[in-house]
Amino acid sequence: xxxxxxxxxxxxxxxxxxxxxxxxxxxxxxxxxxxxxxxxxxxxxxxxxxxxxxxxxxxxxxxxxxxxxxxxxxxxxxxxxxxxxxxxxxxxxxxxxxxxxxxxxxxxxxxxxxxxxxxxxxxxxxxxxxxxxxxxxxxxxxxxxxxxxxxxxxxxxxxxxxxxxxxxxxxxxxxxxxxxxxxxxxxxxxxxxxxxxxxxxxxxxxxxxxxxxxxxxxxxxxxxxxxxxxxxxxxxxxxxxxxxxxxxxxxxxxxxxxxxxxxxxxxxxxxxxxxxxxxxxxxxxxxxxxxxxxxxxxxxxxxxxxxxxxxxxxxxxxxxxxxxxxxxxxxxxxxxxxxxxxxxxxxxxxxxxxxxxxxxxxxxxxxxxxxxxxxxxxxxxxxxxxxxxxxxxxxxxxxxxxxxxxxxxxxxxxxxxxxxxxxxxxxxxxxxxxxxxxxxxxxxx
RNA sequence: CGGGGCGUAGCGCAGUCUGGUAGCGCAUCUGGUUUGGGACCAGAGGGUCGCAAGUUCGAAUCUUGCCGCCCCGACCA
Numbered sequence: 001x002x003x004x005x006x007x008x009x010x011x012x013x014x015x016x017x018x019x020x021x022x023x024x025x026x027x028x029x030x031x032x033x034x035x036x037x038x039x040x041x042x043x044x045x046x047x048x049x050x051x052x053x054x055x056x057x058x059x060x061x062x063x064x065x066x067x068x069x070x071x072x073x074x075x076x077x078x079x080x081x082x083x084x085x086x087x088x089x090x091x092x093x094x095x096x097x098x099x100x101x102x103x104x105x106x107x108x109x110x111x112x113x114x115x116x117x118x119x120x121x122x123x124x125x126x127x128x129x130x131x132x133x134x135x136x137x138x139x140x141x142x143x144x145x146x147x148x149x150x151x152x153x154x155x156x157x158x159x160x161x162x163x164x165x166x167x168x169x170x171x172x173x174x175x176x177x178x179x180x181x182x183x184x185x186x187x188x189x190x191x192x193x194x195x196x197x198x199x200x201x202x203x204x205x206x207x208x209x210x211x212x213x214x215x216x217x218x219x220x221x222x223x224x225x226x227x228x229x230x231x232x233x234x235x236x237x238x239x240x241x242x243x244x245x246x247x248x249x250x251x252x253x254x255x256x257x258x259x260x261x262x263x264x265x266x267x268x269x270x271x272x273x274x275x276x277x278x279x280x281x282x283x284x285x286x287x288x289x290x291x292x293x294x295x296x297x298x299x300x301x302x303x304x305x306x307x308x309x310x311x312x313x314x315x316x317x318x319x320x321x322x323x324x325x326x327x328x329x330x331x332x333x334x335x336x337x338x339x340x341x342x343x344x345x346x347x348x349x350x351x352x353x354x355x356x357x358x359x360x361x362x363x364x365x366x367x368x369x370x371x372x373x374x375x376x377x378x379x380x381x382x383x384x385x386x387x388x389x390x391x392x393x394x395x396x397x398x399x400x401x402x403x404x405x406x407x408x409x410x411x412x413x414x415x416x417x418x419x420x421x422x423x424x425x426x427x428x429x430x431x432x433x434x435x436x437x438x439x440x441x442x443x444x445x
Numbered sequence: 446c447g448g449g450g451c452g453u454a455g456c457g458c459a460g461u462c463u464g465g466u467a468g469c470g471c472a473u474c475u476g477g478u479u480u481g482g483g484a485c486c487a488g489a490g491g492g493u494c495g496c497a498a499g500u501u502c503g504a505a506u507c508u509u510g511c512c513g514c515c516c517c518g519a520c521c522a
Contacts, residue, residue: 012471012483013457017515037514091446092521109522143446143520150522157522209522285522319522353481387482394482405481415481 001346001372003380007044009033010392021216022328023148025337029396031324038145038153045396046324048345048376050156053323054135056187056342057158064180064239066131066160071113073137077103079112082297092140106139111293111315114161118311119299125165128301128311129173133160135320147218150281150325160316165303167290170312174206174288175243177316178250181210181284182234184318189340190283190330191231193223195255197285206314210284211257214329217279222266223255225276281326288314337397338420346378347439349398351389353405355381364404367414367432371402374441394419400439 009030017034018024026032031046042050058068074096080086086105094106107113114132122130135158145153162173178194185192190212197209211221230250237246254269256262257280266275291310293299300308331338341347348371352364361381368379378398380389386405393401403415413426416435427435 009455011456016451016457019516034514138522140521144516144518146516155522159522282522317522322522351481356480385480385482385484387480387484390482392483403481407481 001376001378002368003378003382006378008392008396009043010395018148020147020150020329021332022150022325025328025332025395026148026325029337032149038142038151040149040152040154045345049324049339049343050321052343052345053188053327054156054158054320057184057318057320058135060180060184060187061133061158061160063183064131064176066133066180069114069117069132069134071107071110071117071134071136073107073139074104075107075110075113077105079116079297080105083112083115083293084296085112092142094139094141107136108138108140109315110134110136110159111161111313112297114159115293115297115299115313118161118163119294119297122163123301125301125303125309128163128165129169130163131160131173131176132163133158133316135159148325149321150218150329152321155319156321158318158320162288162314162316163294163299163311164313165301165309165311167312170288170290170314171206172243174286174314175247176239177286177314178208178247179234179237179239179243181286181316181318182231182250183237185210185212185283186231186234188323188327188343190327191228192283193221193227193231193255193280194250195221195223195257196251196260197257197287198260207285207287209257209282210286210318211280211282212326212330213278214281214326215279216329217281219280219282220258220261220277221255221280222258222261222275222277224253224270225274227253227255281322281329282319283323283326284316284318286314286316288312332397335391336395339397339399341399341440344397344399345376346398347375348372348377348400348402349393349396350377350379350402350404351393352379352381353386353389353403355383357406357409360404360406360409363408363429367402367404367429370432371436374436375439 011028014024015027018027026046029045030043031049032040032042034040077086089108093108096104096106098104118130135156137154138157139154142151142153145151160177162170164170164173182192192210192212194208194210197207227250254266290312294310294313299311301311303309327343328337331340350364350368350371352361354360368377371377380393397419399419401417401419403417408414412429414429415424416427417424
């Protein structure tokens with residue numbers, strides 16, 4: 001992609017409304033544009049990151065054997081009346097009347113909708129379990145939206161739902177998602193810690209939040225640091241194998257957020273040298289809520305004995321748009337964002353320092369064509385000053401940068417700069433083929 | 446929802462107290478000089494001062510109402 005043909009409205013100054021670093025950087029790097037409080041447009045570079053994250057989440061759901069569906073954003077009030085939540089949900093739910101004055105709502109979540117789908121189509125225990133997910137925009141009319149996309153009113157979520165014949169089978173599904181979540185966050189380069197959580201207004205008793213460690217997170221968390229080492233072996237866990245054992249292993253470590261924290265319990269459960277305190281951002285939540293919705297909404301199947309039974313359900317969310325902000329919170333410096341390779345809007349950025357020099361430009365163009373053939377690449381062909389180009393490329397966080405200028409012409413070399421380390425090295429133009437082989441291709445996603 | 450703050454050019458702000466018809470920096474456009482870390486010179490364009498009503502000869506400025514946005518708290522992916 002040539003920058004001269006791309007919408008990238010970077011800001012030099014910090015917009016006055018931004019409070020935390022990820023919000024500031026998303027606005028400054030031209031990723032998002034605020035539409036109204038807690039509601040944002042995603043501009044080209046921001047959308048690319050959002051899609052990267054979405055696709056990793058999707059891929060990991062698919063790997064775990066979950067089937068993708070897509071439910072609507074607008075739902076009828078009827079099914080919410082069935083579950084009783086139309087009254088319970090309160091002002092966070094955006095209520096709408098259609099032209100026939102029928103009560104509708106913009107979905108804050110989808111338990112009712114998915115339960116309705118399930119009960120229309122599944123009638124026998126033989127068809128269980130059913131594992132379904134969708135990735136959709138939701139709306140919760142928060143009292144106070146803040147922190148940009150970290151706590152917007154409109155947000156993109158992956159929601160999954162499980163349907164099982166009994167509590168034991170339901171726990172198998174729960175464990176499947178538990179592992180799936182650890183794999184998903186690890187793949188994005190995040191340290192995610194599962195924490196026992198309250199089930200909240202939705203009810204139930206089996207619930208974990210997944211929190212990523214970040215100095216600027218919203219809540220204080222206390223945990224056994226050995227859980228971090230456990231995280232490193234997560235890729236080896238096979239869904240076909242026993243999932244209960246690794247999940248129990250994770251659950252055995254102490255990890256709680258400040259509202260559940262108790263000092264004496266912490267001391268009792270964790271040796272002093274393993275005690276850790278950090279700030280964290282909640283990016284995922286899984287919980288099992290039994291027959292809460294299946295009973296009220298009559299989502300029944302026939303069991304092997306011919307009797308009708310309410311199915312056991314669970315629900316599993318990942319805040320995809322929130323993850324964009326969360327990753328920035330964990331990965332930035334004073335110059336701007338530092339994207340992990342797997343979610344970067346472009347893996348490579350090429351800076352042409354002398355766009356008016358024909359020889360330099362034709363070299364840069366060749367290198368751009370060569371690299372962009374294999375990797376997503378943004379090519380800064382604009383006629384700005386060198387400093388502007390360097391700082392812009394750093395601000396938007398492109399992990400691998402190629403710098404081409406007059407020096408390249410005289411020395412037949414290009415400079416490669418790593419955004420994260422800041423280290424540079426010079427590569428002979430004739431050996432670019434060898435250089436490029438160092439980088440794995442992420443085009444598979 | 447309780448408390449606080451802000452709304453003036455695309456962005457960041459001054460001017461409001463003490464009323465006299467709007468300014469600075471950055472950005473943008475033109476010409477020129479620059480070109481390895483947010484350049485320089487010269488010129489130009491861009492604002493019914495959030496909206497409405499009121500007071501006044503005259504309102505960005507005073508009064509009232511409304512709208513929007515932000516921050517702290519309670520709540521949440």
